[in-house]
Amino acid sequence: MRVSDYPFTQEATEHVRSLGYSLESLLSKSSFKTVRSRAAERVAGAMGDAIPESSGDTVAENLTELLSYPLARVMVSCLNDPILLRRYALAEAKLAFRRMQDEKEGLTMLAGDLGLNLRGPGPWKIYFAEYIRAAHRMHSPKWKLTNRDLFEGYLTVTEVELKRILEEVIREKVLKGLPTPVDEKICQTLEEYLKPLSRQLETLRARQKVDLGAVEEGAFPPCIKKMLTEVAKGVNLAHSARFALVSFLLQINMSPDEVIALFNTSPDFDQERTRYQVEHIAGSAGTQYRPPACATMATYGNCPGEDELCRKIRHPLGYYERRARMFTPAEVHQ
Ligand code: SF4
Numbered sequence: 626m627r628v629s630d631y632p633f634t635q636e637a638t639e640h641v642r643s644l645g646y647s648l649e650s651l652l653s654k655s656s657f658k659t660v661r662s663r664a665a666e667r668v669a670g671a672m673g674d675a676i677p678e679s680s681g682d683t684v685a686e687n688l689t690e691l692l693s694y695p696l697a698r699v700m701v702s703c704l705n706d707p708i709l710l711r712r713y714a715l716a717e718a719k720l721a722f723r724r725m726q727d728e729k730e731g732l733t734m735l736a737g738d739l740g741l742n743l744r745g746p747g748p749w750k751i752y753f754a755e756y757i758r759a760a761h762r763m764h765s766p767k768w769k770l771t772n773r774d775l776f777e778g779y780l781t782v783t784e785v786e787l788k789r790i791l792e793e794v795i796r797e798k799v800l801k802g803l804p805t806p807v808d809e810k811i812c813q814t815l816e817e818y819l820k821p822l823s824r825q826l827e828t829l830r831a832r833q834k835v836d837l838g839a840v841e842e843g844a845f846p847p848c849i850k851k852m853l854t855e856v857a858k859g860v861n862l863a864h865s866a867r868f869a870l871v872s873f874l875l876q877i878n879m880s881p882d883e884v885i886a887l888f889n890t891s892p893d894f895d896q897e898r899t900r901y902q903v904e905h906i907a908g909s910a911g912t913q914y915r916p917p918a919c920a921t922m923a924t925y926g927n928c929p930g931e932d933e934l935c936r937k938i939r940h941p942l943g944y945y946e947r948r949a950r951m952f953t954p955a956e957v958h959q
Contacts (some may be wrong), residue, residue: 629687630724633799634716641691651696652814654719659689664696665818671701671716673707673827680722681950702804703812703819709826711859714800717924721884722792732787739794749787750779760796762861822928842950846941848922849873851929856887865917865925871906872916873941881907 630636651657663679670676679690694717701713725732736743741759744750751759753775760768773780782790812819846855852862852870862870874884881903888899906914918940922928928935938944 626728627687629690630723631735631738631795632691633721633795634735634791635696636738641695643849645724646692648699648811651692652811660692660696661694661815663689664700665822667693667697667717668700668704668709668713668822669825670720671713672822672829676716676720678720682755692916696802698805698821699807699811700815700819702807703815704822704826705804706826706830707742708799708830708859710803714803717799718792718796721795723789725788725791726785732784732791736787736791739791739798741794743787743789744779747787748783751782751790753778753780756780758784760792762797763790763793772954779898804864841945841949844945845930846935846944846948847929848927848941849945852927853887863925863927866927867902868906869922869925869927871903871918872914873945875903875907875913876916876942877945951955 628634628640631637632641646657651660667676682687697713701709725735729737732744732747733749736749741751741755741775753770756773757770766772767942770780842850842853852866855862856870871884874887875881881900884903885896885899888894888903908914917925917927919928919935919938922941934944934947938947
């Protein structure tokens with residue numbers, strides 16, 4: 626395992642500390658210009674398709690890779706935008722995931738550094754408590770503990786699954802502590818890099834605005850509004866919330882394509898998987914699903930609390946229909 630490939634690890638942090646470079650020197654010395662450029666490239670990549678691979682294998686290039694990570698954290702903290710922070714954490718995790726494809730024994734070392742003490746040469750055994758901590762945000766049924774071969778406190782994961790779990794652990798680790806408190810003067814020193822990044826962020830924000838077309842957004846119940854806000858921020862919804870949101874929007878006559886486009890705001894957007902799920906809920910397999918009633922929404926923690934109209938209805942669609950009727954036709958079709 627090459628430590629510069631995984632600059633978020635404990636080992637990398639200790640290595641950087643042992644080198645003894647000050648933040649001031651990283652910010653100002655001309656010899657660290659490549660570090661500053663690579664840090665900006667990490668952040669720009671997070672707003673684009675991906676963080677590009679570093680250029681090579683020399684000692685100097687590995688050092689640049691290692692030092693650019695803490696500096697990229699400073700840059701995203703200066704920009705301090707929730708969508709960027711999430712995208713950045715995900716982009717670092719995806720870069721590490723790509724690098725993991727070439728790992729062999731390094732995979733066990735990486736897992737150990739990240740708090741997963743694996744048993745065996747692979748497929749690996751993971752202690753259930755470590756597994757839960759690592760996979761708790763992975764919502765697909767195959768990750769549920771009840772669907773795993775739990776035996777004497779351990780469960781088995783394949784190499785492909787382990788890499789996916791590590792990617793998720795890395796995403797959380799990178800996101801943890803962001804934004805870091807950064808002195809305004811430091812952000813000013815980085816202005817040359819932050820200005821173009823800030824412009825890129827504006828474009829990203831504009832692209833991610835949720836467009837609900839002719840649908841009367843003002844009539845949405847609080848639960849649906851909350852879910853849409855989270856989707857717009859790039860938060861991955863829990864399975865039950867995702868189902869409720871998709872089935873609701875389809876029921877009020879949004880097309881599957883319009884609904885899929887809404888989820889394009891998520892940094893982890895998987896077009897094919899989203900299309901499959903949305904079309905399934907829309908009835909591709911013969912059953913068109915209705916959104917759950919308020920009681921079920923509350924059971925799954927998807928009811929954010931009732932407003933006055935909520936107290937009179939039992940279903941989010943009932944809320945929408947009543948509220949939409951309150952709008953004049955002119956208002957509805959504006
Ligand atoms: S009471 Fe029903 S409509 Fe109102 S927020 Fe809760 S789930 Fe949504």
